Amino acid sequence: DIQMTQSPSSVSASVGDRVTISCRASQGITNWLAWYQQKPGKAPKLLIYAASTLQSGVPSRFSGSGSGTDFTLTISSLHPEDFATYYCQQVIRFPWTFGRGTKVEIK
Amino acid sequence: EVQLVESGGGLVQPGRSLRLSCAGSGFTFDDYDMHWVRQVPGKGLEWVSGITWNGGTIDYADSVKGRFTISRDNAKNSLYLQINSLRAEDTAFYYCARCSIRSKDAFDVWGQGTMVTVSS
Numbered sequence: 589d590i591q592m593t594q595s596p597s598s599v600s601a602s603v604g605d606r607v608t609i610s611c612r613a614s615q616g617i618t619n620w621l622a623w624y625q626q627k628p629g630k631a632p633k634l635l636i637y638a639a640s641t642l643q644s645g646v647p648s649r650f651s652g653s654g655s656g657t658d659f660t661l662t663i664s665s666l667h668p669e670d671f672a673t674y675y676c677q678q679v680i681r682f683p684w685t686f687g688r689g690t691k692v693e694i695k
Numbered sequence: 696e697v698q699l700v701e702s703g704g705g706l707v708q709p710g711r712s713l714r715l716s717c718a719g720s721g722f723t724f725d726d727y728d729m730h731w732v733r734q735v736p737g738k739g740l741e742w743v744s745g746i747t748w749n750g751g752t753i754d755y756a757d758s759v760k761g762r763f764t765i766s767r768d769n770a771k772n773s774l775y776l777q778i779n780s781l782r783a784e785d786t787a788f789y790y791c792a793r794c795s796i797r798s799k800d801a802f803d804v805w806g807q808g809t810m811v812t813v814s815s
Contacts, residue, residue, distance in 0.1 A: 622798070626740075631806065632790070634798065634803045637803075675739065683756045684745070
């Protein structure tokens with residue numbers, strides 16, 4: 589199975605901060621990677637697919653980059669509604685594994 | 696409005712069975728592959744099972760292989776998950792999710808989830 593390692597597991601940040609979350613795959617996945625945002629009590633929401641393509645309706649402060657094994661999700665300027673948990677997922681090979689998540693908390 | 700609605704969760708004794716359903720609306724159901732993802736409360740996401748648009752290809756996580764069966768009825772715009780021999784570790788929220796080729800196989804629509812609690 590392809591293991592997805594996210595870091596950090598949590599980050600404390602303030603409104604307006606730039607936040608970067610990393611995701612590393614245990615083997616190359618080209619750009620078959622998605623990022624999701626999940627708020628407490630809610631279903632996950634797709635933010636980015638194909639490693640860097642913004643899902644329709646997602647604010648442009650979110651961006652994704654990377655290819656192969658190393659990927660990054662960046663929030664350029666944190667808004668109050670961005671405090672949530674973020675997950676990466678590889679979709680190149682079954683089983684489609686998720687990272688363990690990164691919780692973005694209010695500092 | 697594009698929507699997925701799960702049902703069928705509840706409190707079940709260990710060893711019993713349960714069938715989860717997921718009803719799709721607002722889109723052409725048989726255009727999409729579908730998946731189940733589960734989440735233990737307070738923990739991360741775990742992919743459980745997926746099925747192609749016509750049911751031709753099915754796959755399962757190793758943790759559920761042999762006990763879970765995914766199926767779909769495109770005439771009813773519905774996805775199912777049959778769970779047998781339930782264990783305490785199956786306690787989780789179960790989400791159905793739509794897989795879109797347009798989003799390079801990412802899960803672009805999710806249901807609200809249904810909670811399964813396995814306890815005596």
